[in-house]
Amino acid sequence: MKITALAGGTGAVKLLRALYQIIPAQDLTVIANTGDDLQLWGLSISPDVDTITYALAGLLDEAKGWGVQGDTFSCRAMMGKLGEPTFFALGDRDLALHVHRTSLLRSGDPLSRVTERVCHSLGIKARVLPMSDDPVRTRVQTPTGWLAFQEFFVRDRCEPEVLDVDYEGAGSAKPGPGVIEAITSADRIIICPSNPISSIGPILAIPAIERALIDTPARVLAVSPIIGSTPVSGPAGKMMVARGYDLSATGVAAVYSKWLDVMVIDDSDADQADDLRPIGIVPVITETLMTNREREIALAKTIVRALS
Numbered sequence: 001m002k003i004t005a006l007a008g009g010t011g012a013v014k015l016l017r018a019l020y021q022i023i024p025a026q027d028l029t030v031i032a033n034t035g036d037d038l039q040l041w042g043l044s045i046s047p048d049v050d051t052i053t054y055a056l057a058g059l060l061d062e063a064k065g066w067g068v069q070g071d072t073f074s075c076r077a078m079m080g081k082l083g084e085p086t087f088f089a090l091g092d093r094d095l096a097l098h099v100h101r102t103s104l105l106r107s108g109d110p111l112s113r114v115t116e117r118v119c120h121s122l123g124i125k126a127r128v129l130p131m132s133d134d135p136v137r138t139r140v141q142t143p144t145g146w147l148a149f150q151e152f153f154v155r156d157r158c159e160p161e162v163l164d165v166d167y168e169g170a171g172s173a174k175p176g177p178g179v180i181e182a183i184t185s186a187d188r189i190i191i192c193p194s195n196p197i198s199s200i201g202p203i204l205a206i207p208a209i210e211r212a213l214i215d216t217p218a219r220v221l222a223v224s225p226i227i228g229s230t231p232v233s234g235p236a237g238k239m240m241v242a243r244g245y246d247l248s249a250t251g252v253a254a255v256y257s258k259w260l261d262v263m264v265i266d267d268s269d270a271d272q273a274d275d276l277r278p279i280g281i282v283p284v285i286t287e288t289l290m291t292n293r294e295r296e297i298a299l300a301k302t303i304v305r306a307l308s
């Protein structure tokens with residue numbers, strides 16, 4: 001059974017690494033958000049692509065949920081002395097990937113080709129596809145103006161009030177090579193428990209990708225990243241409210257309602273099943289909080305079973 005997953009970074013990787021363990025690796029394709037990408041120190045950084053890559057390669061710093069395990073930050077300290085921005089913590093080992101990617105991009109390789117090479121070098125057997133080779137940049141509107149996503153998320157610690165979110169460049173971006181085919185020829189599609197607005201939103205903002213989700217014959221299942229009225233992590237709450245969605249699993253289903261078939265919601269949200277059925281979405285009620293490896297695997301197995 002070929003599964004294609006749409007994913008952001010930190011919120012998605014627990015489920016992705018569990019899926020990678022329980023299905024044949026070559027049956028898994030991940031379409032990764034690149035709306036969080038940034039330029040820093042002259043380097044091209046793709047945080048969500050890298051978080052997924054490190055997780056599947058067994059290199060992820062699991063405590064932080066991003067970066068490389070055991071990394072050090074000597075370069076960052078020196079950059080600070082040189083007056084370079086250090087709000088975005090690039091580790092010394094992580095830096096190797098950014099130098100490698102930037103060098104390949106400068107020699108003319110698109111991000112998709114670079115990502116394929118990196119995955120091959122790190123022994124990853126699943127496919128990781130950046131959503132686009134064209135730049136798409138998520139921006140957050142705050143009372144003091146528009147911020148680049150990482151300025152809002154890391155530098156300002158998600159503190160500013162969110163008035164709106166947009167995806168610069170998405171309207172004219174082409175899906176990356178293989179992305180549309182991965183959606184239209186998959187047997188099943190999984191939307192990871194990522195922020196619906198800032199992680200999945202940029203992927204959906206590319207018109208041809210949303211069209212493919214509407215047209216695909218595959219069943220599409222999403223896992224709610226919101227339990228009760230609390231996001232499992234990150235600023236999903238502020239962003240959903242700014243976009244006019246209810247802060248609940250049902251609100252997440254509303255973001256995806258044009259093409260969603262199945263929604264996995266937490267046991268504690270069982271009462272919301274009755275709100276999903278009338279809008280044509282089949283609820284699956286289970287323990288969704290992945291607090292350890294066993295729970296990650298259990299959720300992945302429940303999802304695969306629900307899609308069988």
Ligand code: FO1
Pocket residue numbers: 008009010011036046047048050051066067087088089090091094150153154199
């Ligand atoms: N997240 C942070 O909260 N602080 C950081 O300094 C930070 C650095 C960083 C470096 C490389 C990388 O691949 C990811 C990094 N992240 C950091 C995570 C990243 O900002 C977010 O998790 C995603 O963009 C949201 O999905």
